[in-house]
Amino acid sequence: MTTQMRSIVQNMPKAELHIHIEGSLEPELIFALAQRNGVKLAYQSVEELRAAYAFTNLQSFLDIYYAGASVLLKEQDFYDMTMAYLQRAKADHVRHAEIFFDPQTHTARGVPMADVINGIHRAATEGPISAKLILCFLRHLSEEDALATLEAALPFREQFIGVGLDSSEVGHPPEKFARVFARARDLGLHLVAHAGEEGPPAYIETAVDLLKVERVDHGVRCLEDPALTRRLAALRMPLTVCPLSNTKLRVFDQMKDHNLLDLLDAGLVAMVNSDDPAYFGGYMNDNFVAVFDALPLGLAHAHQLARNSFEASFLPAQEKQKYLDEVDTYFSAFNVV
Numbered sequence: 001m002t003t004q005m006r007s008i009v010q011n012m013p014k015a016e017l018h019i020h021i022e023g024s025l026e027p028e029l030i031f032a033l034a035q036r037n038g039v040k041l042a043y044q045s046v047e048e049l050r051a052a053y054a055f056t057n058l059q060s061f062l063d064i065y066y067a068g069a070s071v072l073l074k075e076q077d078f079y080d081m082t083m084a085y086l087q088r089a090k091a092d093h094v095r096h097a098e099i100f101f102d103p104q105t106h107t108a109r110g111v112p113m114a115d116v117i118n119g120i121h122r123a124a125t126e127g128p129i130s131a132k133l134i135l136c137f138l139r140h141l142s143e144e145d146a147l148a149t150l151e152a153a154l155p156f157r158e159q160f161i162g163v164g165l166d167s168s169e170v171g172h173p174p175e176k177f178a179r180v181f182a183r184a185r186d187l188g189l190h191l192v193a194h195a196g197e198e199g200p201p202a203y204i205e206t207a208v209d210l211l212k213v214e215r216v217d218h219g220v221r222c223l224e225d226p227a228l229t230r231r232l233a234a235l236r237m238p239l240t241v242c243p244l245s246n247t248k249l250r251v252f253d254q255m256k257d258h259n260l261l262d263l264l265d266a267g268l269v270a271m272v273n274s275d276d277p278a279y280f281g282g283y284m285n286d287n288f289v290a291v292f293d294a295l296p297l298g299l300a301h302a303h304q305l306a307r308n309s310f311e312a313s314f315l316p317a318q319e320k321q322k323y324l325d326e327v328d329t330y331f332s333a334f335n336v337v
């Protein structure tokens with residue numbers, strides 16, 4: 001990528017729609033919170049912890065990600081983690097973020113739901129960019145646990161805009177969560193789910209048809225099913241793609257093998273996100289630089305990716321249009337609208 005393209009993608013206005021807030025917890029903050037809360041870690045130093053970030057698949061990452069999250073105990077811990085992410089995202093010209101959080105990871109350790117949601121939400125309200133919250137259910141746990149989690153979160157209904165589905169994908173298909181998604185839908189919540197990251201295209205189909213999701217998180221394996229790909233394009237179903245995550249978790253061996261360009265060429269509403277930036281080697285702009293360096297992506301693709309990120313957001317129509325106009329104005333300086 002030329003230095004000019006690099007600067008264009010770094011400085012362009014963008015939205016982040018796939019960020020697990022617990023995945024933004026940097027090793028330095030993990031150690032600081034462990035000390036503040038008297039939590040004993042299995043690693044002696046920041047360097048030793050970072051050295052353990054050598055993943056072979058999704059599960060090998062999740063094991064260490066849940067261990068890292070064990071230092072989060074107090075409302076202030078959730079606030080500090082979220083504020084650090086929002087400040088970092090602002091530096092990458094992220095205008096708006098829709099942030100996943102995993103309450104079951106914390107309530108199972110005895111942390112009150114109120115502290116989890118209030119801490120993250122307080123930072124989202126006070127932070128330097130626009131931010132909304134999406135409560136995710138852990139799919140390796142039961143649907144009953146997810147239903148109980150949703151009920152426990154209802155006193156805080158106004159503090160999150162949607163629900164999602166994450167954690168170990170294979171063996172935990174979307175249909176396992178049909179009832180809790182129906183309940184969330186009745187409550188007027190937005191619906192998203194991880195599907196087609198490691199799981200097959202059939203999981204994308206059931207996420208759309210049975211869970212009635214409005215976005216698919218990852219979804220990169222859809223290209224294995226051409227009929228499904230055509231359908232997702234016709235539906236303008238967004239795919240929240242995470243390039244560095246996909247290479248770190250071996251969904252693709254190398255960035256040059258990533259299918260982001262093929263997804264865009266198929267007419268899909270794909271965009272770039274960071275997933276778990278503290279674990280996968282970078283935030284938004286690191287993802288843009290990595291994928292633009294490896295694939296023949298140009299100015300028109302950058303423009304499309306920025307537009308897609310706002311189009312796929314759950315912002316109210318007027319705000320969405322304001323950001324889309326900002327993107328178009330930004331790119332008009334380079335003669336591509």
Ligand SMILES: Nc1ncnc2[nH]cnc12
Pocket residue numbers: 020023058065166167168169194197245275276
């Ligand atoms: N990439 C990912 N896939 C599934 N669950 C996750 N939780 C955090 N990151 C995840």
Ligand SMILES: [Zn+2]
Pocket residue numbers: 018020166194217275
């Ligand atoms: Zn994810």
